[in-house]
Amino acid sequence: MIPIPGEIQIGLRFAITALIAIAVAVALGIPNPYWAAMPVWAMSQPTRGLLLERGVFRLIGSLIGAFAGFALLSADLPFWLALTCFSVWILAMTACIPMMRGVHGYAPLLAAMTAAIIVIPALLHPVNALELALARVNCTFIGFVVGFALGFYLTPRSDAQAFERSVRQIALDALIYGRALLSGQTTDHRTEHLLLKELADAQINASIVSAGSIGGYRRRRDVQALAFAVIDFLSVVHSHVNHRGMESGLGHEFAPQRLAGILDLLTLIIDGGIETDVAAGMAEAYHIDKSLAETIDQIRVCASALLPTTDRARHPDHRRDFGYFSPFRDTRLAVESGLVAGVATFAAVGLASTTAIPGIHWAVLGLSITTTMLMTHPAPDRVGPVVLKGVLIGIAFAVAYRALILPHVVTPLHLIASLAPFLLIGGLARARKKTAAWAFDANQLFLLASHASLPSLQPGSDILWEAAALAIGVGIPCVAIAKLRLFTRRRIDRLTREIGMHLSRAAGVNSAKAPNLQSHFRHPLGFSLLRHSQEGRDDPSEGYSSLAAYRLLRSIEQLRLYRDSPDSSSEMSDLAASALSEVRKMHLDPLGTASRLLELQTDIVQQAEARAIRDAAFALRECHLFFASKKR
Structure with a gap:
């Protein structure tokens, strides 16, 4: 049997899961069945724990957003009052995202997106609005169920041990860098900046690797404690470097070879090659400055807690002594993001309501959702061009599909078969590291712009205009934020x-x-x-x-x-x-x-x-x- 590369296996899994979701929606006779595949791409995650945790919060957010959207439509409010209430909802949900920890932010994000999918088309194109909104929500939940049922058992578990080894390696790199500073072998602070950046990235990766596991929160705290210990160590090292040659006779003399000996020992500890209690006794034999010895011992204890064989009873309270970082809540970012998303949504829907352009709701929907996503992203100016690239690729494939293939589709079975090649290409692109970033948006926009449903008769001008409207709606916030770099x-x-x-x-x-x-x-x-x-x-x-x-x-x-x-x-x-x-x-x-x-x-x-x-x-x-x- 010829082995199939891992990326191809993952791509096939994505494509098959998306196709099954569409097939279920088609079999149930739900209008616009292509909506069922959209959650599949969103739920595709590299590890099972991440799939579970993000899936739960996505489901919670979708339920809340659907309830809010249908409640607003059922209230039968005047247009401007309904728009004001909806904009306030977008503002509130967008503001909640930066205030929540890690994957918890998916709940308000999906609450905003689901409400937008329901309300914006209903406000701007009220023909059968409630029926279409209900169909879209049903398809969304079909996608969640299928994506989770198939993805959970086919997605591998996270390699927590490999992650812990990488974090221990950062600590070891910091010790080696500290030795180089003390011995005068380097003055390059770029290495230090890289170490701090790696520690910051490790905080994010700890949430990803630990998602969905019982010991996940404990691992996050262990990583945070080790990061804090490394910061303390580097601070003390810089103090020694600044005072070199100024304190003879005070008992502060420091010979770098002493640190070399203890670092050789710590290398074995961090790699798990020596028992930590034995190492602690050996470390006491090295006569070095007290403040430096304390920070090195912090690293030893925290790194040992990340060893797979560590008996945590030996140092149960190391986090209490060295501290750990509480979740950061950026209130200013929350206010700014909420205001921008809410005002942009109000202005876009209000302006679109004064025009008679058909399909304008697609542009407004794209603008509202994209603004919410970008405003709460850590690097909106960098991710904006990536999103726009994926959108343009997805829309290009959708236009080709609608113009060349969809007119010839006459049965539900033909519809499912016609989508299979596009979903396969999308799945492989999503699984490949070099294309995964923009492939997510390409797959979403292909489905959204393809209108893969029956009957399929539609003028060519409408196809082009709807595609252009989506591209414009998504492109405006992407280009504006990327060019201004304001936020x-x-x-x-x-x-x-x-x-x-x-x-x-x-x-x-x-x-x-x-x-x-x-x-x-x-x-x-x-x-x-x-x-x-x-x-x-x-x-x-x-x-x-x-x-x-x-x-x-x-x-x-x-x-x-x-x-x-x-x-x-x-x-x-x-x-x-x-x-x-x-x-x-x-x-x-x-x-x-x-x-x-x-x-x-x-x-x-x-x-x-x-x-x-x-x-x-x-x-x-x-x-x-x-x-x-x-x-x-």
Whole structure:
């Protein structure tokens, strides 16, 4: 037997599942049976857990959207009142998407899309509107049932162990990079930026790999804890590099060969080649700086938790000690996305209602759904051209199908057979990595524009106009967002301001009100810097280093301890208080503040308090643009 490549197997599965969904809709006599295949493409996922979790939230969202859409039509409201209510619904659902974690956002997304499919054609083309809407909803649920029933057992489970190995490798790469920094072998911060970006991507991939599994949420927290440990380690390494040669005789000397020895040991731990409790005892034999040893041990514990053979009872509370990132809810993005989607929908439907152009509802439907999807995507300017490419390809195939094949289809069996080659091409394209991104939209738009149903008689001019209307409706938001890059820039600026805000608040917070800065600021700041490194630029030489911002927060925390500790002399306590007073004004003149901090410690270079002050000054120089952005 000739082996079939994996991509071809997946493509065949997609095509067969879509064809079965259409066949079921045809057999049940539901109008517009091509709608039944559309959920199949949306439900096609690389892993079984992701199929299950996304499928559940898609189903919930579709039910909510269908209920809202039919309720609005049944209320028989005046046109403008109905349009206002519908636009508010789109606004609310779009705003909910960024506020929900991971795949949970599929519920409001599908609630908005399903309502749009029902309401927009009914408002602009009210002939048999309720009947057509009900048929589309029925087809959608047929597609869900068929897609889930076949896809669940044919889709492979996620390779959680391979993912955990890749995350442990990121931690090992960070340790190797730290050793290179300490030994002076590298000063290339691009590697650091790449590490932070990989950690941010790992947060997203953890949700994908862990979807639909009982231990999924625990794995996500383990990955988040390891990311936090790596950030702590890199922060301490930079502190050592900045202080090299300034602290002889203080017990802070650091020989890179010591780290080389412990890293060789940690390599075995991360690869699972040595028992973690034995490794912990061996690690104590290495005499290195306490702060560095603590961060290395954090990485050891967190990486060990991701080993498949780990006995979690050995360190059940490592996440509590090192923290984990809570789900981020971008309220500003939610408001902006909701307003843009809601206003765009209201304006498009209102404008279309004043024209008598046939099929205009297709353009409005495409514009409303595409705007909702793009506005809530992490990188709308990058994904917009990909969506548009898929739309144009799908519409081109649909026009060819309607003009050359559909007029010759006379029986339901012929209809199913006529779609088979197109679904096969679409399935193979969806399964192939190089074409998967645009193939999803191509398949959806092919089905939507093909009108693969009986009877099939339709003038050629109508075919071309409906295809053009769909392309225009989808193309307007794709091109506008891609060209303007407005919302991507705003997101990056908002992340930048957010980091500066965290630091400013931390500098001015009262010790009595917030005795533990870690719970108040370090965890949110760590999450912010990961997202910033993923979406924005990161260059210490330009004063735009996310990791430097994190180091600054650690310095502020250390200065607070020196100021408030009963073990500190009055002179050192006053010095720490003076440094904190300067830091509280850093948003006014970041570089000037850094210079004044260095002047404060000139007479006590060999003191531990001076180390914290220098840390703050060096870090502030490398992240001063986070404060400058607040003035823009």
